[in-house]
Amino acid sequence: MAGHHIVAKPLLEIGEKNLKKAKEKGLINSYYVFHAGDDLELLMVHEKGEDNPEIHKTAWNAFLEATERAKSLKLYGAGQDILKQAFSGNVRGMGPGYAEMEIEERVSEPIVIFAADKASSSAFNFPMFRIFADPSNTAGLVIDPTMGGGFKFEVLDTKENKKVVVKCPEEMYELIALIGTTQRYTVSRVWRASDDMVCATTSTTKLSLIAGKYVGKDDPVAIVRAQHGLPAVGEALAPFMHSYFVEGWMRGSHWGPLMPVGLKDSRTTVFDGPPRMVALGLQICDGGIASDGDEPMISDLFCDPAFDMARREAQENAAALRYMGEFEPARLPAETLEYTTLPLVLEKLKSRFKKA
Numbered sequence: 001m002a003g004h005h006i007v008a009k010p011l012l013e014i015g016e017k018n019l020k021k022a023k024e025k026g027l028i029n030s031y032y033v034f035h036a037g038d039d040l041e042l043l044m045v046h047e048k049g050e051d052n053p054e055i056h057k058t059a060w061n062a063f064l065e066a067t068e069r070a071k072s073l074k075l076y077g078a079g080q081d082i083l084k085q086a087f088s089g090n091v092r093g094m095g096p097g098y099a100e101m102e103i104e105e106r107v108s109e110p111i112v113i114f115a116a117d118k119a120s121s122s123a124f125n126f127p128m129f130r131i132f133a134d135p136s137n138t139a140g141l142v143i144d145p146t147m148g149g150g151f152k153f154e155v156l157d158t159k160e161n162k163k164v165v166v167k168c169p170e171e172m173y174e175l176i177a178l179i180g181t182t183q184r185y186t187v188s189r190v191w192r193a194s195d196d197m198v199c200a201t202t203s204t205t206k207l208s209l210i211a212g213k214y215v216g217k218d219d220p221v222a223i224v225r226a227q228h229g230l231p232a233v234g235e236a237l238a239p240f241m242h243s244y245f246v247e248g249w250m251r252g253s254h255w256g257p258l259m260p261v262g263l264k265d266s267r268t269t270v271f272d273g274p275p276r277m278v279a280l281g282l283q284i285c286d287g288g289i290a291s292d293g294d295e296p297m298i299s300d301l302f303c304d305p306a307f308d309m310a311r312r313e314a315q316e317n318a319a320a321l322r323y324m325g326e327f328e329p330a331r332l333p334a335e336t337l338e339y340t341t342l343p344l345v346l347e348k349l350k351s352r353f354k355k356a
């Protein structure tokens, strides 16, 4: 409540109610409702495959109902991510971000779900590179022969709406050349190269490209499979031992240091941030989330003093950037500013510009 920092309890309850109903109807096998800052997150495990209209409709209906409730409470930014009204079977292009991954369940299937707030869709480029391509992060790339074949990355060009698959380690430099340009390129999927097993997906929705103007940051999510011939859970978390910079933060217009946090600290406060990320660990069991009775067993992975250093770095870097005010590099470059007043300033001063 109070601006853009958290999801109010009644809205979380609407998420819960809708997914419970979907489970009772047999549409989904398990669910977990949580929030990343001001974003309502609906985690569903089911056997309907990717892009299933009934699954997408379930999420859409929950978001619409939560929007109505938020409006009735006059909460700020109600339905900010609902960009279109007519639902046609898929939330793609409608506003809400989503990541899906269809898997063949292994003997044991550890999964990490990441969700960020006040960050852009390419906030996962750097950690995905570290997890699946960087041997200084992921020891398994060196030590476990089943990872020796490397990983393939699908990279989306969000401007041209094209995608390309790049293979590491052979094309590591090409991969970095692309995904280092975070304003434009986003890692959307990763496969193990030896057998094309999918091992990571991210949400790639760019709200500003759908809306044609600033309407809120993309606040992306990612799904990462782990262990037994894939990076270990600990290797998937290792990039977050340090803070790194993402686009987003206040008004979606600033570089901000990413702060990994436990669910209890998943609230963006200072300068609407700093950008935060939560990580949830779970095991898939017979098509659902391994549960204790009805309760899905979820570990709040960043709720750990091991990430205190990253949190401290994020605080220090946040202060350093804010000291710069609206001078670059604290503020995003003009071309990527979504909320820019620059055209208005230029228009106002137009007649006063003289040949230099």
Ligand code: F6R
Pocket (backbone or CB within 6 Å): 003, 004, 118, 216, 217, 248, 249, 250, 251, 252, 272
């Ligand atoms: C960023 C975000 C916030 C708002 C900011 C101003 O994704 O949602 O930082 O941009 O609070 O919001 P308005 O213009 O609605 O007052």
Ligand code: MG
Pocket (backbone or CB within 6 Å): 037, 038, 039, 117, 118, 217, 219
């Ligand atoms: Mg948000």
